[in-house]
Amino acid sequence: xxxxxxxxxxxxxxxxxxxxxxxxxxxxxxxxxxxxxxxxxxxxxxxxxxxxxxxxxxxxxxxxxxxxxxxxxxxxxxxxxxxxxxxxxxxxxxxxxxxxxxxxxxxxxxxxxxxxxxxxxxxxxxxxxxxxxxxxxxxxxxxxxxxxxxxxxxxxxxxxxxxxxxxxxxxxxxxxxxxxxxxxxxxxxxxxxxxxxxxxxxxxxxxxxxxxxxxxxxxxxxxxxxxxxxxxxxxxxxxxxxxxxxxxxxxxxxxxxxxxxxxxxxxxx
Amino acid sequence: xxxxxxxxxxxxxxxxxxxxxxxxxxxxxxxxxxxxxxxxxxxxxxxxxxxxxxxxxxxxxxxxxxxxxxxxxxxxxxxxxxxxxxxxxxxxxxxxxxxxxxxxxxxxxxxxxxxxxxxxxxxxxxxxxxxxxxxxxxxxxxxxxxxxxxxxxxxxxxxxxxxxxxxxxxxxxxxxxxxxxxxxxxxxxxxxxxxxxxxxxxxxxxxxxxxxxxxxxxxxxxxxxxxxxxxxxxxxxxxxxxxxxxxxxxxxxxxxxxxxxxxxxxxxxxxxxxxxxxxxxxxxxxxxxxx
Numbered sequence: 433x434x435x436x437x438x439x440x441x442x443x444x445x446x447x448x449x450x451x452x453x454x455x456x457x458x459x460x461x462x463x464x465x466x467x468x469x470x471x472x473x474x475x476x477x478x479x480x481x482x483x484x485x486x487x488x489x490x491x492x493x494x495x496x497x498x499x500x501x502x503x504x505x506x507x508x509x510x511x512x513x514x515x516x517x518x519x520x521x522x523x524x525x526x527x528x529x530x531x532x533x534x535x536x537x538x539x540x541x542x543x544x545x546x547x548x549x550x551x552x553x554x555x556x557x558x559x560x561x562x563x564x565x566x567x568x569x570x571x572x573x574x575x576x577x578x579x580x581x582x583x584x585x586x587x588x589x590x591x592x593x594x595x596x597x598x599x600x601x602x603x604x605x606x607x608x609x610x611x612x613x614x615x616x617x618x619x620x621x622x623x624x625x626x627x628x629x630x631x632x633x634x635x636x637x638x639x640x641x642x643x644x645x646x647x648x649x650x651x652x653x654x655x656x657x658x659x660x661x662x663x664x665x666x667x668x669x670x671x672x673x674x675x676x677x678x679x680x681x682x683x684x685x686x687x688x689x690x691x692x693x694x695x696x697x698x699x700x701x
Numbered sequence: 702x703x704x705x706x707x708x709x710x711x712x713x714x715x716x717x718x719x720x721x722x723x724x725x726x727x728x729x730x731x732x733x734x735x736x737x738x739x740x741x742x743x744x745x746x747x748x749x750x751x752x753x754x755x756x757x758x759x760x761x762x763x764x765x766x767x768x769x770x771x772x773x774x775x776x777x778x779x780x781x782x783x784x785x786x787x788x789x790x791x792x793x794x795x796x797x798x799x800x801x802x803x804x805x806x807x808x809x810x811x812x813x814x815x816x817x818x819x820x821x822x823x824x825x826x827x828x829x830x831x832x833x834x835x836x837x838x839x840x841x842x843x844x845x846x847x848x849x850x851x852x853x854x855x856x857x858x859x860x861x862x863x864x865x866x867x868x869x870x871x872x873x874x875x876x877x878x879x880x881x882x883x884x885x886x887x888x889x890x891x892x893x894x895x896x897x898x899x900x901x902x903x904x905x906x907x908x909x910x911x912x913x914x915x916x917x918x919x920x921x922x923x924x925x926x927x928x929x930x931x932x933x934x935x936x937x938x939x940x941x942x943x944x945x946x947x948x949x950x951x952x953x954x955x956x957x958x959x960x961x962x963x964x965x966x967x968x969x970x971x972x973x974x975x976x977x978x979x980x981x982x983x984x985x986x987x988x989x990x991x992x
Contacts (some may be wrong), residue, residue: 480874480878483878484878485874485877485878501878503875503878503879505872505874505875509874510872511871511872513928514737514870514871514928515737515922515925515926515928515930515931516871516926516927516928517926517927520927520928520929521871524864524867524868524871524872524876525879526864526879527864527879527881528880531861533859533860533864533929534929552785557928568724574873579879666983
């Protein structure tokens, strides 16, 4: 079976600066891929390239015919004061095939069905700002689902949310994956998210490594990806990244951050 | 009663009322997108460019210095307005330069260009007051039809492009990913805005057009959390302000454009106060329910 998406030696750039360099990636039906890498490593650009909104300057992209793609943006980029009810936000995804500006009964029924499936039944008339963090994320997943996608792209779906919401969001994404959707998501959370996914892509403008968490969450791979040493322990058979900060004193009992070095104080005494 | 109906007996007043209602509704419609895109300043900027174009058109094409605006005014205003709108759109798409800076550069340059052309024309005199502050009582039936035709074309465009314009306004990044050409929707909005300002400059004047574009959608936003309701309310408020403003100006003997804007500002103050009280009440109710 052909992959849903195949990127071959894809290079993209903003202005003169290359953001992706010679990226090879294949996403098959039913895949669940996490993309990790430092800020500015091209994770969001990779998703937009897969979605087709950024054209590469070199390389080739193959999309299986009829592959609908749903895209869920970072909730932090959403304008929460925009006048939009939950139902209006979800129905924005239904773009083509209708001249009338208002939605058909069938579209509204489908939107309600998707909202119900995602645990948002009865919230259609609420303003998007009135929802909890997890519910807000679900609204944008619902909007992407209304495109009836085979592939769902999520840009940092758990950034800026608490642990409970992160759990709820990931539970939902796993459910969608079990229902047959291929998923590609980006994340900064190596321990909480990436380590639990079947496949990880380490990206820093170019693909550093691809494989299972055991294969790629390794000190040498992470150092090449992030450009900084990261210690990895194995706990219960799973890799765990130990995050340390410069200036953090391990010798001291308890956790505390050392004060700023002299000369770095903003208001010296 | 007869005193209240007295102005309707005059043809010029009926024309003024008709054109103000249509222009108000049109500004309310286009203004929704302007406000929600955080580009309220564009109305102000474009009106400057259009002023420059209008007087330059008159200077170069030999316009008369009469009270009403002639074809040469509209020609100059059209070239400058549409050109400036498309140029702003083009420059703002480069992320290194924000839309506000693009508006500042392009519209000021267009305005200055108009002044430069006038300064080269010896003996040219123009009644700039009609363009600056509007001359709604001087509109003819032809002017009414022109504004109505522009309003009809823009309303049809919004009708046919409703989903694309909404998606691109709310979430341009995802709209682009979902197959909406935001370059196209941005250009459509820029053209609609330029056409709106050119068509309605006779009503409130270019100096006050920005207020007429912004006040109705802002009032509508305070009254609803739904986009499609905001659109309808804004059109209704714009049309109502046009009617009430021109009607009041007859009795107050004050400039029609200024009366429309001041009526809108007063309504905004009332709605703002009402929504603040309503919001406080809702918060108290929520706290009571929580206890």
